[in-house]
Amino acid sequence: MKHLILILPFLVWNCEDGSNQDQIKSDNPSLVEQNDSNNVEPILTFDPIKSIPDSVHFRGLYNLGETFFISGTDGNILFKDDKLSIAELTEAKYTDLRDIHVLSDSSILVMGIASPGHIWKIKKGETAWRKVYTNMDSTVFMDGMDFWNDSVGLVYGDPVGGYHFILKTVDGGETWNRILEDKIPAKLEIEAGFAASGTGVVCMGDGVAYLAFGGSKARIFKTTDYGETWADIETPMLQGTGGKGIYALAFKDELNGVGIGGNWEDPKCDSSKIFTNNGGKTWNLATGVQHYRSGVTYVKDNIYISTGTSGTDISYDGGNSWELIDSLGFNAILFKNEHEGFAIGSRGALSSVRLNK
16 A cells, blocks of 8 residues: 555644754664764664654554554654654543554554553544543553454453453454453463553464563463463563563564563663574573663564664574664664664654665
8 A cells, every 4th residue: 555545634744754863863862873984884774754742752653555654642643654644633632552553444543551541443534533442440551452354453451450451353443352361371470561662462374463471470472263262481581570571572474583672671681582483382582682672573584673772683593693783772663675664762753764784
């Protein structure tokens, strides 16, 4: 799909890609120039977008065709193709929209994070968003959303009512039902997901999905029947306290995938990257740079890219080893093809990304 055309009455303004990198960096002190003193082409090229208010933070990122879809704080929803269109979901003015998903018919779903927990939906041609799910429990905290197809999808979050919170839809997000407690592994004393990039949940293949957790242990839950039942898998990811665990997952195929995370409270932590080559049955610690990372994406061949507050890393060998390629860091990153991607972060950080290798 070249462009998404919606009738969006809350459209606010457009801006263009620009070279005002000094302003971007002043708003994001962790962002620094790549080292090009030897005129060597960098592995990644970042092209920041100017004029984004530093009061807005972005974590939800999805791609369909040529368009990236982005969600953030204060009800902000962005559409990035050849230009950047910035909108505001007025009903969610004070809501942190932590994840976004787009169906093939151009229907958009966005997920609020905390109580009251809402999921909104709008279809192509509609002029108003609809709340398709509401949870008024004071402890609700939704972490991520993904779909197998245009009908069947999942939302997961932190435990509510003493057991893990997993929602399922079979009608494209029009209605949502919670998976029963006896179908899910019992929660540990300290255990929850992370809403750092909306990618702690991955739906793939014929009914397979993964959920990432942290806390007392860094566990992954796996289903093979479209979320009806779940099994738990222990991993060697950093664990033991509430801020430690697996923050994001990405898969090349049904057998090969990676998990990243660590501890957001201590970005220089170790044991922050793991990988599997047997469909998630077992997970191994990666080597190389191990700092906290919140987002990861598969690109091509055996290449993955991860990002977080202190930088961006690359793996050329399926997640077995990682190297730091830039101290420019974001909350989430995603590629639409083998070379072109997009990264989003806090304090208005948005950037096109190009893999030059």
